[in-house]
Amino acid sequence: MGKKLKIIIITIILVFSFSCNLFTQPEAPAAESTATATAVSQVPETEGPAEERTATPMVIPPATSLNPDGPYLVFEGSSGVWIANPDGGFLTKITPIELRGDLRGAISPTGERIAIVMRNEQGLDLVMVSIPGGETETITNLISFTPAEEANNQLSQKAFSTYAIRDYESTAWQPGNGRLLAFMGAIPGPTADLFIYDTQTGEIRQLTDGPAQAINPIWSPDGEYILHYGVKWEPPFGGAIGGANTMIGVWAARASDGEVITLPKPEVSFPHFISWQDGRRYLSSESNPDCDSNRLYSINLVDGEKKLFMNFGFSSKIVQSPKNGALMFSALTECSDSPGEGLFIYTPGQEAPRKLLVGRVWEIHWMPESEVFWAYPEALISADGDTRYDPPVYEASFHPAVSKQGYQAWEVIENRQGRVMVKVPGHDWQKVMEGSVRTLLWDALDGKTLLITLKDGSLYAATYPDFEARLMGTMGGRVDQAIWLP
Numbered sequence: 001m002g003k004k005l006k007i008i009i010i011t012i013i014l015v016f017s018f019s020c021n022l023f024t025q026p027e028a029p030a031a032e033s034t035a036t037a038t039a040v041s042q043v044p045e046t047e048g049p050a051e052e053r054t055a056t057p058m059v060i061p062p063a064t065s066l067n068p069d070g071p072y073l074v075f076e077g078s079s080g081v082w083i084a085n086p087d088g089g090f091l092t093k094i095t096p097i098e099l100r101g102d103l104r105g106a107i108s109p110t111g112e113r114i115a116i117v118m119r120n121e122q123g124l125d126l127v128m129v130s131i132p133g134g135e136t137e138t139i140t141n142l143i144s145f146t147p148a149e150e151a152n153n154q155l156s157q158k159a160f161s162t163y164a165i166r167d168y169e170s171t172a173w174q175p176g177n178g179r180l181l182a183f184m185g186a187i188p189g190p191t192a193d194l195f196i197y198d199t200q201t202g203e204i205r206q207l208t209d210g211p212a213q214a215i216n217p218i219w220s221p222d223g224e225y226i227l228h229y230g231v232k233w234e235p236p237f238g239g240a241i242g243g244a245n246t247m248i249g250v251w252a253a254r255a256s257d258g259e260v261i262t263l264p265k266p267e268v269s270f271p272h273f274i275s276w277q278d279g280r281r282y283l284s285s286e287s288n289p290d291c292d293s294n295r296l297y298s299i300n301l302v303d304g305e306k307k308l309f310m311n312f313g314f315s316s317k318i319v320q321s322p323k324n325g326a327l328m329f330s331a332l333t334e335c336s337d338s339p340g341e342g343l344f345i346y347t348p349g350q351e352a353p354r355k356l357l358v359g360r361v362w363e364i365h366w367m368p369e370s371e372v373f374w375a376y377p378e379a380l381i382s383a384d385g386d387t388r389y390d391p392p393v394y395e396a397s398f399h400p401a402v403s404k405q406g407y408q409a410w411e412v413i414e415n416r417q418g419r420v421m422v423k424v425p426g427h428d429w430q431k432v433m434e435g436s437v438r439t440l441l442w443d444a445l446d447g448k449t450l451l452i453t454l455k456d457g458s459l460y461a462a463t464y465p466d467f468e469a470r471l472m473g474t475m476g477g478r479v480d481q482a483i484w485l486p
């Protein structure tokens with residue numbers, strides 16, 4: 001074949017190939033669908049975007065610093081408090097002090113500092129830790145009572161004051177800008193009382209002084225009053241000193257001038273605060289003396305007016321969703337005021353609660369990051385009661401988490417071996433990794449990265465669609481809580 005003929009043939013082939021490409025349209029990616037579930041239906045089996053199902057996992061370079069303004073992951077455990085970037089990167093310890101209590105409540109409303117009651121060789125101190133720098137400031141000594149003194153004087157007045165301050169929630173931030181911090185201390189003694197600390201002026205003021213041990217400060221939504229409880233430890237104690245066993249009273253203290261209002265005392269041995277109904281009323285439960293059930297009451301913070309809030313008894317704990325005010329509870333049939341046996345949801349204003357599940361659940365929790373109820377061992381249930389997320393293995397699934405995309409994550413423990421399982425709507429359960437899990441948390445940005453802490457304090461991240469676990473760092477100790485800090 002001559003040279004000219006070869007050139008002509010190659011030219012024809014190139015022209016033909018280019019023409020075919022001009023008239024061939026690329027396949028449009030499938031749109032991500034959404035579906036609405038009703039009547040406690042299971043999670044809708046929707047398909048994810050086609051381009052995501054075939055995507056190559058993104059290689060993310062290691063972070064070289066914390067985001068200056070957040071958001072952050074915050075972890076708390078035996079090795080102190082740690083923060084990380086949203087993807088788990090640049091895991092950083094901000095304080096070695098172990099926090100005893102609710103991590104979310106310890107952080108100021110602006111997210112700039114953490115209030116911690118710290119145990120040391122002298123007693124208990126109130127310390128302030130900055131975020132994200134970790135600078136620590138001792139605000140005041142709460143009680144002088146050394147560990148040796150506690151070991152040798154477990155039934156002394158100082159010991160009971162120490163238990164009240166250390167073993168109950170003893171700090172609370174004023175809503176809004178968090179200028180004031182309410183805290184419990186036995187600074188002059190002999191019992192734990194209510195104080196407030198002004199973060200702008202550094203002033204500390206004592207608001208109460210009574211014979212009971214003050215615990216659980218709770219600010220009213222308008223930031224004007226501090227609800228709190230008074231308890232006592234009374235014999236017989238048995239083989240160990242547990243929590244307070246006698247309720248002495250309930251009070252509200254006005255932050256501006258220290259006026260103290262006495263409120264109705266519930267017939268229980270420990271506080272049963274549920275939530276705020278509005279700026280002046282709160283919900284509290286107490287036992288029905290004629291039957292093994294509880295009733296829910298609404299109490300006015302200013303004048304102490306007490307009204308029955310719900311005409312139905314419940315068998316144990318009742319939990320409210322801050323998202324829509326819905327109340328979830330379980331009930332039994334033994335009591336005349338019971339709505340029947342099963343799991344119920346009640347939205348204030350409804351005529352009667354709605355039954356969601358037949359049979360009794362053992363625990364009910366509200367999960368703030370996932371914005372769902374956890375009715376163990378049955379399922380996760382949305383705030384409106386219309387969507388149910390079933391666990392992968394009944395009565396063997398723990399530490400659940402749901403993402404913004406509706407992705408589920410659970411730890412399954414079988415034969416004493418734990419494993420992390422995830423489920424994307426429209427797909428089967430998928431194993432991410434094996435290990436003993438402490439916390440599971442989906443990222444707050446797009447809800448496609450799962451953050452996993454294990455018993456040894458290691459932090460892993462696993463991202464949709466492959467969910468290949470990658471080690472992000474280690475905290476070197478037990479992790480108890482994991483939250484988002486916007």
